[in-house]
Amino acid sequence: MTAQAQAEPGEAAVSGPGTMTFREAIRLALREEMARDEQVFVMGEEVGLFDGSYKVTSGLMDEFGPDRVRDTPISEEAFVGAGIGAAMIGERPVVEIMTLNFLLVAMDQVVNHAAKVGAMFGGEVRVPMVIRTPNGAGNQLTAQHSQSFDGWFAGTPGLKVLAPANPADARSLLKAAIRDDDPVLFIENLPIYKEKGEVDPGDDSIGEIGLAAIAREGSDLSIVSHSFATVRSLQAAEILEREHGYSVEVVDLRSLRPLDVATVADSVVKTNRALCVEEGWPSFGVTSEIAARIQKACFDDLDAPVERVGMAEVPLPYAKPLELAAMPGTDRIVAAAIATLEGAR
Amino acid sequence: MSESVTTEEPPVGTEERLSHYRSMVLSREFETAAERQYKAAKIGGYCHLSSGQEATSVGTVAGLDQDDYLVTGYRCHGFALARGVSAKAAMAELFGREDGCAHGRGGSMHLLDVEKKFYGGWGIVAGQLPIATGIALGIVRQGRSQAVLCELGEGAVNMGAWHESLNLAALWDLPVVFLVVNNSYGMGTSVDRASAEPEIFRRAAAHRMHGERVDGNDLDEVIEASRRLLDRARLDRRPAVIEAVTYRYRGHSVADAGLAYRSKEEIADWSEGRDPIARQRLRLQESGVTVEDLEAIEDEARSEVEAAVEHAAASAEPSVDQLAHGMYAPGSAAQFERMRPGSPFGEEALTFDAGLGA
Numbered sequence: 001m002t003a004q005a006q007a008e009p010g011e012a013a014v015s016g017p018g019t020m021t022f023r024e025a026i027r028l029a030l031r032e033e034m035a036r037d038e039q040v041f042v043m044g045e046e047v048g049l050f051d052g053s054y055k056v057t058s059g060l061m062d063e064f065g066p067d068r069v070r071d072t073p074i075s076e077e078a079f080v081g082a083g084i085g086a087a088m089i090g091e092r093p094v095v096e097i098m099t100l101n102f103l104l105v106a107m108d109q110v111v112n113h114a115a116k117v118g119a120m121f122g123g124e125v126r127v128p129m130v131i132r133t134p135n136g137a138g139n140q141l142t143a144q145h146s147q148s149f150d151g152w153f154a155g156t157p158g159l160k161v162l163a164p165a166n167p168a169d170a171r172s173l174l175k176a177a178i179r180d181d182d183p184v185l186f187i188e189n190l191p192i193y194k195e196k197g198e199v200d201p202g203d204d205s206i207g208e209i210g211l212a213a214i215a216r217e218g219s220d221l222s223i224v225s226h227s228f229a230t231v232r233s234l235q236a237a238e239i240l241e242r243e244h245g246y247s248v249e250v251v252d253l254r255s256l257r258p259l260d261v262a263t264v265a266d267s268v269v270k271t272n273r274a275l276c277v278e279e280g281w282p283s284f285g286v287t288s289e290i291a292a293r294i295q296k297a298c299f300d301d302l303d304a305p306v307e308r309v310g311m312a313e314v315p316l317p318y319a320k321p322l323e324l325a326a327m328p329g330t331d332r333i334v335a336a337a338i339a340t341l342e343g344a345r
Numbered sequence: 346m347s348e349s350v351t352t353e354e355p356p357v358g359t360e361e362r363l364s365h366y367r368s369m370v371l372s373r374e375f376e377t378a379a380e381r382q383y384k385a386a387k388i389g390g391y392c393h394l395s396s397g398q399e400a401t402s403v404g405t406v407a408g409l410d411q412d413d414y415l416v417t418g419y420r421c422h423g424f425a426l427a428r429g430v431s432a433k434a435a436m437a438e439l440f441g442r443e444d445g446c447a448h449g450r451g452g453s454m455h456l457l458d459v460e461k462k463f464y465g466g467w468g469i470v471a472g473q474l475p476i477a478t479g480i481a482l483g484i485v486r487q488g489r490s491q492a493v494l495c496e497l498g499e500g501a502v503n504m505g506a507w508h509e510s511l512n513l514a515a516l517w518d519l520p521v522v523f524l525v526v527n528n529s530y531g532m533g534t535s536v537d538r539a540s541a542e543p544e545i546f547r548r549a550a551a552h553r554m555h556g557e558r559v560d561g562n563d564l565d566e567v568i569e570a571s572r573r574l575l576d577r578a579r580l581d582r583r584p585a586v587i588e589a590v591t592y593r594y595r596g597h598s599v600a601d602a603g604l605a606y607r608s609k610e611e612i613a614d615w616s617e618g619r620d621p622i623a624r625q626r627l628r629l630q631e632s633g634v635t636v637e638d639l640e641a642i643e644d645e646a647r648s649e650v651e652a653a654v655e656h657a658a659a660s661a662e663p664s665v666d667q668l669a670h671g672m673y674a675p676g677s678a679a680q681f682e683r684m685r686p687g688s689p690f691g692e693e694a695l696t697f698d699a700g701l702g703a
Contacts, residue, residue, distance in 0.1 A: 041486065067486065073516065078509035081475020086483035088464060088476070089414075108506075112469050113476060121457050121465060122448030123671025157696075158672055160680075181674035210680035255680075262683040293687030 018200060023193040025167035026056050026132070028201065029174040030094065034064055037092060040178055041068040043079055044096030053098045054134065054193055076106035080131065084114050084183075087129040092178060097133035100187065101147050114183040115158030127183045130174070134188040136228055136279055140323055143315035148280035150226070151289065153185050154256035160209060161256040163187040165230035167197035169254055172207035180209065187256075189228040189279070210258035214267065218249035221341055222267040224290050225277040226253040229328060233277050236333035244334075246341055256286060264290065265297040272303040273340050277333055282310030307340045309333055359632070363642060365407060365564060366629060369399035369622050371646040372423040375432055376595075378650045379422065379439055379453075383599045387658065388439045392453045393420040397562075397594040398528060400621035402496075403427045404567025405524050405589070408575040409494055414462045414484075416477040417496040419454035420526075420593075421466040424496060430458045432653035442660035449663045450671060470531075471497060471504035474523070478510045481519035485582065492579040493521040494571070499588070500531020502545050514584040515552040522574050523549075525588040526561065532597045533606035549586035561589030562621040565628075591621070669701035677702025 020028070034040045041064075046053045048061035048071040061069040072079040076097060083093040097103045103110065110131065117127045137146030154161045160182050164170045170188070177184040215230055216237050223233040230252045237248035251267050253260065268274045274294050276287035287308040294306050312326035376394040383392045395402060402423035409415060409428070417424045425435050430446055438445030439453050446458050447466075456466040464480060467473035477495030484491045501507055502525060514521050525545045529536055536543045549556025555577075559570045567589060574585040592615035596603030603612070626639060663670070673681070681701055685693055 039486075073512060075509040075513060077506050078475045078478060078513045081472070081506070081510070082479030082482050082513060085416075085464075085476040085479020085481070086486065087479075089480055089483040089487075091483045091486055093479075108469060108472055109475060113467070113472055118674070119670070119672040120447065120451050120455050121671070122445070122450040124447065124457060124459050125464065126674055128674075160673075182677065208680075210683055212683075258677075258681040258684045260683040261686040261688075265686045295687075297687035 018198050019196050020167050020199045021193065022167045022170050022188070022195045022197070023054065023056050025171040025197075025199050026174055026188065027058065027060070028199070029171040030057065030060060031063065032204070033175055033178045034060070034068060039090060039092040040094065041070060041091065042094045042096060043070040043072055043083060045072055045074055045098050047071060047096050054190070056193070057096065076102055077109055080106040080109040081113065083129045083131070084109060084117070084127055087127045088117065088125050092128050094130045094132060094178060097131060099145060099190070100133045100135040100149055101145050103131070103133055104149075110153070110159070110185070111156055115156050118158060118182065126181045128181045130177045130184045130186055132174070132186045132188060134190050134193070136189040136191055137311070137316055137323070138191055138327060140318055140320060142318045146316040148278070148311065150187055150256060150278070150280055151285040154259070154286060154289070158183070159257060160184045161187065162209065162254065163227040163256055164254050165192070165215070165227055165252050166195065168199050169207060169213070171199055172205055173209070173254065176207040176209050179206065187227060192228045192231060195231060210255050210260055212254055212260035212263040213252045214249060214263070215252040216248070216250040218247040219271055220246045220248060221273040221275060221337055222249045222251055222264070222271045223275045223277055223333070223337065224251045224253065224264050226256060226286065227279065229277045229279050232328065232330050233333055235330045236337060239330065239334050240337055244338065246337070248337065259289070259293075261293045261297060264294060268294055268298040269301045272301055274302070274306045275333070275337050275340050276306065276308045277328060278310045279328060280310055281313050282308045283313060285310060304340050304343060307336050309336045359634070362629060363634065365403050365568070366625055366639070367642045367646055368403045368427050369564070369625065370643050371432065371649060372399045372402060372426050373622060374646050374650040375422055375426060375435070375653070378436070378654055380595065380599055382439070382654060388453065389441065390452050391419070392439070392599040393597065394595040394599065395420050395423040395593060397616060397620070398526060398591045399423060400564040400567050400625065401526055401561040401589040401591045404564050405494055405496070405571040405587070407568045408571030409492070410579065412462070412491050413575065413579065414464055414477075414480050414491065414493040416464050416473050416480065416493060417466060418470065418473055418498055418501065419466065419468045420498065421454065421456050425456040425458065425463060425466070428458070428463045429461045430456060430463060432649050433656040434458070436650075436653035436657040437660045440657040440660065441662065442657055443663050444656070444660035448670070471501040471506040473497065474501070474506045474510035477521055478514050478519060481514065481521035481584070482517065484520055485517070490579055491520065492575045494524055494575060495521055496524045496526060498531060499525050499527035499529075499536055499545055500534070500539065502548060503539060511549065511552045511554060511584070511586070515554045518582045519584055520578040520582050521584045522571070522578050523584070523586045524571070525586060527588050527590045528593045530593075530597070530606065533601070535606065546586050546588035554584055554586060556586035556588065558588040558590060561591030562619050562624065564621060564625045592619070666699050668699040669696040673702035675703065
């Protein structure tokens with residue numbers, strides 16, 4: 001396991017006024033929430049002295065000290081569980097897992113414990129904890145480090161799962177997650193860390209959990225996606241308009257559980273066509289759920305079958321051409337969109 | 346058997362000793378009633394009884410201050426009662442009733458009482474260890490003088506969570522005492538067949554942590570050790586392991602006769618020769634407590650359990666229109682409102698309208 005820092009030299013300096021990277025937006029939210037509430041603390045592998053595996057927590061240990069930016073041994077099961085225990089007595093831990101792949105060794109704590117506390121104990125105790133972790137692929141990190149299990153967690157009652165796609169949402173939704181009284185899995189993404197966007201540091205508003213966004217308006221087709229798949233979908237929509245003359249709407253889910261089906265349905269009712277895109281394997285995935293919801297909520301409005309694009313269903317190979325072929329890249333999204341729009345299948 | 350020094354004098358006053366005796370008898374009577382009610386189909390699911398282990402549960406809980414925390418595995422009835430959870434609330438929980446300490450949502454394995462700082466009753470072997478470790482971390486962060494007692498069975502020590510939790514507790518100087526209830530069998534697998542180091546307390550040394558073994562059927566010895574180690578955790582922020590050697594008379598759960606992997610002679614050797622309640626009864630008699638007084642205590646405990654069963658049977662079952670109660674924090678309903686369209690058949694009525702985040 002190696003996690004190579006992806007912070008680029010001078011990254012912060014490149015950001016213009018009001019612009020920051022996704023990574024900086026997460027850091028800003030953490031800093032703001034830690035300054036606001038003493039109970040908020042960060043815990044995870046390499047979050048402190050190392051400055052964060054992906055530099056998200058860079059500088060926070062200097063600012064808040066080693067007690068509130070707590071380095072852990074490589075013991076995901078123990079420190080995820082420790083987050084649950086601390087949260088049960090009123091702390092607000094933000095646990096960082098180096099990548100979503102490593103959360104699998106703490107699956108028991110997430111699914112069998114954190115997700116169960118509220119219901120199983122009759123609502124007598126709560127777990128106000130956030131688990132932050134990036135998923136994603138594309139840097140030849142290969143089979144064990146390139147997976148997106150968003151759907152596994154989003155399919156677990158008792159959890160809330162957020163997966164924003166731009167810096168402003170990352171900041172406002174992380175703040176919402178930290179203030180929420182339930183366990184929240186906050187899914188980030190490796191390539192998305194360097195995406196830039198407008199963030200107004202003066203606007204301290206808190207994101208709304210369970211509310212999707214129309215990331216781009218259009219009338220011919222609705223692309224429904226989350227996290228980095230939304231970035232790709234926006235690029236695809238641009239190409240579809242420029243090169244093919246289609247007006248494509250992009251619905252950015254932002255929140256997977258709760259899932260804002262209402263916004264998705266409103267969009268599909270308008271466009272009559274839907275393409276669901278995700279970074280994970282589509283079988284039994286997030287797109288399976290979205291497609292099922294659309295066919296039920298919008299049956300009479302559909303002019304074409306709901307289409308899906310995701311990771312090719314293989315363990316991700318190392319060799320670059322193979323990796324590229326497997327990824328749900330912009331070209332595949334464009335091709336799927338045209339098939340849905342023009343009826344070729 | 347003891348690795349620790351036992352005191353010459355009884356460690357506690359007579360009133361307290363009688364209270365502990367009462368607690369042990371209450372636990373035994375509760376388990377006996379629970380087995381009867383399970384067989385009468387009033388209790389469902391798994392039901393893990395702790396008859397024979399009363400000195401361990403009562404003795405270790407006696408070492409807790411009122412402000413300390415208790416976390417256990419699924420064999421939790423005796424610990425809950427010793428911590429002061431009412432027999433009525435515990436039995437109602439076993440019956441799956443609204444008056445249960447988890448409002449009928451948890452059952453036998455998931456008792457809890459936040460007011461008594463008893464944070465569950467957990468069902469996955471060793472899963473409670475990281476959580477107890479985290480409560481200890483929370484205590485340190487809050488700057489409080491408290492300790493956590495984390496119970497586990499000896500079968501749990503071959504899980505990764507045991508190793509990871511002990512390491513974290515020792516590395517961070519957390520005020521948690523891990524109580525290993527060694528009743529010789531993890532379900533039907535004996536310690537010798539499961540543990541390369543069957544003297545469990547020695548494993549603490551791998552984390553430079555103090556570990557010791559006590560006779561888990563000797564109430565006074567258990568109280569002395571747990572009080573000493575919990576004080577040390579609370580005051581000096583040093584974690585520890587106590588291994589209490591005891592025996593469960595019944596099977597792993599009510600569904601297990603407990604005879605496939607052990608002999609009747611072995612069970613009799615423990616239940617007739619080393620019973621913790623009989624042992625303490627004799628001690629109390631020797632120190633001048635009359636048989637009448639002891640019988641009065643026993644009658645009282647029996648009556649309390651009978652009343653608990655009556656209370657449980659009379660308590661209302663949870664309403665189906667509260668199916669999703671407690672799953673999400675109050676106020677979450679609005680977050681989920683936009684999830685309704687396209688829901689699976691019946692889901693809106695089953696969850697959204699049934700207390701989800703209300």
